[in-house]
Amino acid sequence: MLNSHKTGLFAAAFLAAAALSPASPAGERKGRPWTFEDILLVPEVNELALSAGGRFAIYSAEIADTGAKRTRAQIRIVDIRARTQRSIAHADIAKSLKRIPNSGDWSGLLDIGEGLQLYRIAADGKISPIVENRDVVLVGKADLSVAMGGGAPPHEIGVLAYDWSPDGKSLWYSQLKAKSGPPPIRFDDAASSLRSRRRSSIEAEVEFFLRAPDGSIDKIITRPTSDRMAMHAGGKVVWRGDDIFFRIETPDGTPGSVFETRAWSRKQKRMRVVSNERDARTLTMLRGPYGGSLSATGTGALLDFVENGPGEERHRYGRFAFTISDRNYAASRDGRKAIVGTRSLETSRYGLALVQRTGVREIYGAASLSKCSFDDRLSHAICVEEGVSMPPRLVRVDLARGGIEPIVTISPRHNEIAPLQVRARTWINRDGYKATGYIIYPRDFRAGTRYPAIVITHGFDADERFAKAENQWNYPAQLFAERGYVVLLINDPLPYQSANLRAAYSAWSRGSGPPNPETVRRLIWIEGVHSLVDAIGELAAEGLIDPARVGIAGYSRGAQMVNVAITQTQIFSAASSGDGGFLEPSGYAGWPASYDPVYGGSPMSEHFEQYRRFAPSLNARKVCTPVLQQVAAASPSQAELFDALRAAKVPTQLTYYPGTSPASDETHIFHIPSNRMLAMRENMAWFDYWLRGKRDTDAPFPERFAVWDRMAENGRPRCGIAESVR
């Protein structure tokens, strides 16, 4: 049995982390300091694929392109043995890079000027079309687009998703099709759903096709764009003999929804319903060696790793300190081996777990392993390896033996930077809840000095990744450290640690308790704030930070935490709240199912009292800290908080970052490099001004200093410091 046997890499990882710890002498710095540009230009690799023979790999590095006003993809081919790479093309978008079975080529969805289309990419870099759909459909936050959630920058889609049959001869793919004709008259819910409209949109459908080896094409099914499975995981199918298994969402009105697995018979050209499930947690079907579905369940320091199905069968692989995800899922052709991506419960590091009937082998690198591509036999993989202070590189992982060897670096520019000192840490708050995270030490850190500090929080995204916008957004964590701040990247308490927490999160996502709203608020927000406050208390007690100069920053989920923290505690001296708004009363109309478990119902009801106690805008008078809101949405909730803070004489600013034109918006995670740069510099100026009384000479909007001066003068004085750290 391999259960719980680590690959031996853990020790190495530990040593690597120790080498980055503040215990290493400050004088050993190699390289240069961070710049804002460095943060802006951190590459993100989301696509990586081995070639069929395993000798080459293709990947795409998404890097901000200031001239193009967007992130663009650099597509590179790597010679694994030679450890060399070359850039073969640029694309606005590169998605779903896959090897074409029984060929030396890859395929990918590329936007190289014609919208997202399916192309063949030969090993020599030649790009040729496979499926081109000229009737592209605009998606994302733009006029006349199909809504796709806040995350997608506006782009055009010809081909939405695809997959190859194991022999490479059949092609499954999906397209968007705009509905034609004038807009329909809408009744009832279809009309009231327009209440939160911010832009025009168009209606479209998702059409699925199968191209047979002879080139003939069958249309398989048409799904509405409200089917999230069809919109976001249309290429995640399972080819089994004559059948193709795929999933669709058939909403039943519950937030968890219902997902149906269907099978298309290639021979009979008929579809059948295989099964359905509620609350699907993964977009991929994670099949284990027994043919069932893999998951990690339970609560505590270790979770049960199990395989459910087929049918009533259930296999237990043991208890492990990781959660699993579908990001690195693969299965061998014979189905006897599977790989799942893991995330360590202890260090938030990403790794792999090789699953066989005989047991589970965990594989961790010196830092996180992610975006892996596996050979068909699951004998080795190529992955991205990166850490909080380790720039991403490609590594080859020997899955059987566990060896990991670096292949190529992804961003030479970031290798030039002297790594900042970073230490992973777990804090236990007053109520016993654990929160993980990282301390980034100021450049030239000297023990015995108290530093001003900035907490950055975003759900569970403080993990072993390199300067990820998903976590640090427009908060220039590395630059804060360069300028002498202690930076604390702190996660919310992980729900896996306690049945209570898990029940609260589950009520939130389900749309109703139990537990009751007050308990949900305590477990999901107040306990998180206690974690932050107690962590700060601990670090102040250790002499690391100056408790009178602590700022807090977070976007989205993090903005909820910022807004609750500043209304429920008095320990922060400056705050930056990014594109948030959930919890404010005016958000109810758009997200009733998310509000109900938190407040019991609409603010326009007997539940108003619950809002009065907790909604940040209704508690603005308790705020003792200046609050900057940087937003892409300019939503009613954001305006509501701004108005309330200003009415309460709290120094506050609302900064709206627009899209590239009036026809489109900036996205929740900013995609426009100039906006991101200005927002980072605005944060630096904001915290320098309020935490250290400094006027940043690099402030992007220097005319705002006069406004801040007026607010500082006229705003209410900071609440008593004496009672602040409690």
Next chain:
Amino acid sequence: MLNSHKTGLFAAAFLAAAALSPASPAGERKGRPWTFEDILLVPEVNELALSAGGRFAIYSAEIADTGAKRTRAQIRIVDIRARTQRSIAHADIAKSLKRIPNSGDWSGLLDIGEGLQLYRIAADGKISPIVENRDVVLVGKADLSVAMGGGAPPHEIGVLAYDWSPDGKSLWYSQLKAKSGPPPIRFDDAASSLRSRRRSSIEAEVEFFLRAPDGSIDKIITRPTSDRMAMHAGGKVVWRGDDIFFRIETPDGTPGSVFETRAWSRKQKRMRVVSNERDARTLTMLRGPYGGSLSATGTGALLDFVENGPGEERHRYGRFAFTISDRNYAASRDGRKAIVGTRSLETSRYGLALVQRTGVREIYGAASLSKCSFDDRLSHAICVEEGVSMPPRLVRVDLARGGIEPIVTISPRHNEIAPLQVRARTWINRDGYKATGYIIYPRDFRAGTRYPAIVITHGFDADERFAKAENQWNYPAQLFAERGYVVLLINDPLPYQSANLRAAYSAWSRGSGPPNPETVRRLIWIEGVHSLVDAIGELAAEGLIDPARVGIAGYSRGAQMVNVAITQTQIFSAASSGDGGFLEPSGYAGWPASYDPVYGGSPMSEHFEQYRRFAPSLNARKVCTPVLQQVAAASPSQAELFDALRAAKVPTQLTYYPGTSPASDETHIFHIPSNRMLAMRENMAWFDYWLRGKRDTDAPFPERFAVWDRMAENGRPRCGIAESVR
């Protein structure tokens, strides 16, 4: 002195009204009944201009064009002496038709395919450009447009407004200019103002120019589009010697705003500020014979007609039973005579008042006189004459002697219809407030029969005009009467009748009391509802209507009245509420200054209790009648009311009427003929179903009957009839 001397026409008007009364025998019908198409095709004349010699007139009839999916303008030239007319052109829009001084031609802003541009129109019908601005700017409720209020259908503007100097040699005009460059980063209020955004918009400015006789052009001033005077009255200037007087709005944050009069000196090419005023009530400067400004003030059955200025001077012309407006304003060249449009306080009929130092002469026709064009000496005018059951026609008015003679009919189709029996009526409610209005009797009305009734209400628009969409919106009043309903067009109590009412309205428009919110609610809404209830009670007592089958309909202001009426009384058995929403809590964010005087402040505050008592959605459980909402906005407030009614098990439907494409919206007063037609038929089916238990075979959405049946079955029973008429 001419004071209070009527022209003698009043008696004739009285006789004309009497002829239409139900006293006339039913058998005398001439002509055919009304159809839905007749209502749709009622022409609206907004532009009418005499030629310089007075022999011809030009006018534009705006008529729904189903093929064009909009209202289009038919431009016609009338030979006044011959009493003939011919259509010379069609345009998407025709605005600001004026004669060109010292020429036989007219000018006008026409959209004939190039956006709104300034053209010359010769007496022979030839059209040629005067000013063409190719950089058109899209305005109205559409993507990438300049916002212009809810009323403007999307259209392109090259030239916005203009005026000729008295000698016809100089031309004053304005254009819109789109601001170029990427959208700006916005701070604070400029950011929070986006909270209610429903579509993308662009920024633009208004530029004013003066073209001198030699063709040279000076740019006079650039104004923001937030300057309502510049946007909506840019051509309303006064030429006085070398000076051109015009007004600009310089907002100071108060709802009343501040308006500045400026003068441009043509010789010195310099501008000076002449004066400024708060709360300007008219877009035109209504100059009287003394050089001051004309207005009607005070309260009661008669108002004081006064001229204020110049300086501290003040002249009183006496007390009259009319209010004045700028719709028919004109002044003689020597400034010694002025004409203002009047609206009778008694009958809501439009007329004219000739103002001289010697006194005021009132001029009324058999029905309303409006859209008049005057000769330079103010000796005669050509006007539109129309009444509630009199189709519009052009008449010549002898201003000195008061004679009125018909010239041409505007819509032969509507002359074919047998006029419905209509009677003007004034009701006095339980608290002594008077409300004016009209009763339209069912076709083939027989005294002694009780009829089902439908109340249509929209502020003060139940006046002497012919089937105006501004009043009856998508409620097919004439068809209701054809189908056997008594139709009541009832105004709100006119504020001029009482200092209390006037103070309440003034608090509402000013954004703050006194009076206090409860009093404002009582005077502006409850008293209006009492008027409706007491009018119905009176007519039920007279045996005219069946109180168990009374419906209520109103859009906009009327929708407020509908929504309050159904939550505060139980007398209605069906309701149709059109594109409303004001009074609901979620409307606060967009219109705080309009809500504050009504509720005291935001619903998210200690004022919530006031909302709980009055906001229709928060009183949905009291509603005893099915409620249809037909909307163009699909605003949060409309959705809020729909949700609340449904939760209270009140039969309800929300129908959203879209724009012609996803890039634009239907407007508050529907401009898309197919939408208007469907909405009228939907109202007919709705009232027939709930008031008479009939399934209209002409129902536009017959599949909704099954939904209505379910609602009728599952919805709460109608509240007790016994206590309903109180």
